[in-house]
Amino acid sequence: xxSKMSSxxxxxxxxxxxxxxxxxxxxxxxxxxxxVSKASADLMRYCGENAKYDPLLMGIPASxxxxxxxxxxxxx
Amino acid sequence: MGEMEQMKKEAEALKTQIEAAxxxxxxxxMASAASGVAPAPRVQLKTRRTLKGHLAKIYAMHWxxxxxxxxxxxxxxxxxxxxxxxxxxxNAVPLKSSWVMTCAYAPxxxxxxxxxxDNMCTVYNLKTPVIKTVKELDAHTxxxxxxxxxxxxxxxxxxGDTTCVLWDLETGKQKTVFLNHVGDCMCLSLSPDMNSFVSxxxxxxxKLWDIRDGQCKQTFQGHTSDxxxxxxxxxxxxxxxxxxxCTCKMYDIRxxxxxxxxxxxALNSGVTSLDLSASGRLIFAxxxxxxxxxxxxxxxxxxxxxSGHDNRVSCxxxxxxxxxxxxxxxxxxxxxWN
Numbered sequence: 001x002x003s004k005m006s007s008x009x010x011x012x013x014x015x016x017x018x019x020x021x022x023x024x025x026x027x028x029x030x031x032x033x034x035x036v037s038k039a040s041a042d043l044m045r046y047c048g049e050n051a052k053y054d055p056l057l058m059g060i061p062a063s064x065x066x067x068x069x070x071x072x073x074x075x076x
Numbered sequence: 077m078g079e080m081e082q083m084k085k086e087a088e089a090l091k092t093q094i095e096a097a098x099x100x101x102x103x104x105x106m107a108s109a110a111s112g113v114a115p116a117p118r119v120q121l122k123t124r125r126t127l128k129g130h131l132a133k134i135y136a137m138h139w140x141x142x143x144x145x146x147x148x149x150x151x152x153x154x155x156x157x158x159x160x161x162x163x164x165x166x167n168a169v170p171l172k173s174s175w176v177m178t179c180a181y182a183p184x185x186x187x188x189x190x191x192x193x194d195n196m197c198t199v200y201n202l203k204t205p206v207i208k209t210v211k212e213l214d215a216h217t218x219x220x221x222x223x224x225x226x227x228x229x230x231x232x233x234x235x236g237d238t239t240c241v242l243w244d245l246e247t248g249k250q251k252t253v254f255l256n257h258v259g260d261c262m263c264l265s266l267s268p269d270m271n272s273f274v275s276x277x278x279x280x281x282x283k284l285w286d287i288r289d290g291q292c293k294q295t296f297q298g299h300t301s302d303x304x305x306x307x308x309x310x311x312x313x314x315x316x317x318x319x320x321x322c323t324c325k326m327y328d329i330r331x332x333x334x335x336x337x338x339x340x341x342a343l344n345s346g347v348t349s350l351d352l353s354a355s356g357r358l359i360f361a362x363x364x365x366x367x368x369x370x371x372x373x374x375x376x377x378x379x380x381x382x383s384g385h386d387n388r389v390s391c392x393x394x395x396x397x398x399x400x401x402x403x404x405x406x407x408x409x410x411x412x413w414n
Contacts, residue, residue, distance in 0.1 A: 033097055
């Protein structure tokens, strides 16, 4: 098992780091947010419109499935 | 008041402001909004191929854009290129370092990349008469956890040194360093429009970055442990994450928050990997408990499971045409399901 190295500690006492953190928070605070109801509606619409292009959701007919082993033809 | 004190106060005020703005936008959650949507059908997929050839744990796999070839990486020290239709091995690339953690196929199909505990990303040309190493990208000070090509001339990497880097493959130099995580970066995913990417890290945060200006635009919290897997939703407006906290979550980018969590009291294994079906409706998530669970991304319900591996599922991938899902495992096999 690959062990994850312990995270580098960002010195919270370091003034430069504090300034960077505040600057980053200012960027993140300034964005416009839409309501979750609108975000959800858009996601649901996207899924609905694209469902027919989703083979794993719709199922794949055997004749169109490149991974299905075709049964060998028997010449009678 | 000293500047340090002032900074701390402003930081607290900004965090409070962000939380309040998120709360104000939280007029519902995804599962409630989708309560009227017809449930996804029960998904029962069959193993169509079991790809045998690696001699040790498989750590990563990635589909080629032709939806047929794929590359896998194992700690047996090899990358294998497979033709998924026939199940045959097309190429084997011996690695200088066997401690590989990631592999990637370039969109052109010309190049593959690998990296791991050697802290390097090595890029190989598959189209020369003999497979050649074309670049060794050597600047990370921690392990390489993930790599993704933007083109034959640019690649993005994430590292245990807590940074992500955009590299110029012609010069072999770093173009942009993405600095903001405080824990090992474990995974990354490119947006469909290729203008941004998201990263997941051991600081339990996911971050959205602008590729060109290097800026972290948004930070998504909610997980309580390392994020091991991350993927953009095909619409580009949401991301799915998978974590050691045994849950997957969807974060909506425009609402800037978690909108649904995929979890089950019976599940107490970490999520190692994930990918989405073509419409995004289905999430395929690989777990430490040897299974890959299938979730309805809108309703938050488990709709199927892929059982068949004898060890942890370490990687999961759906090709661009959505025709199947591939799982790779520490049991040394890859399986293709549909």
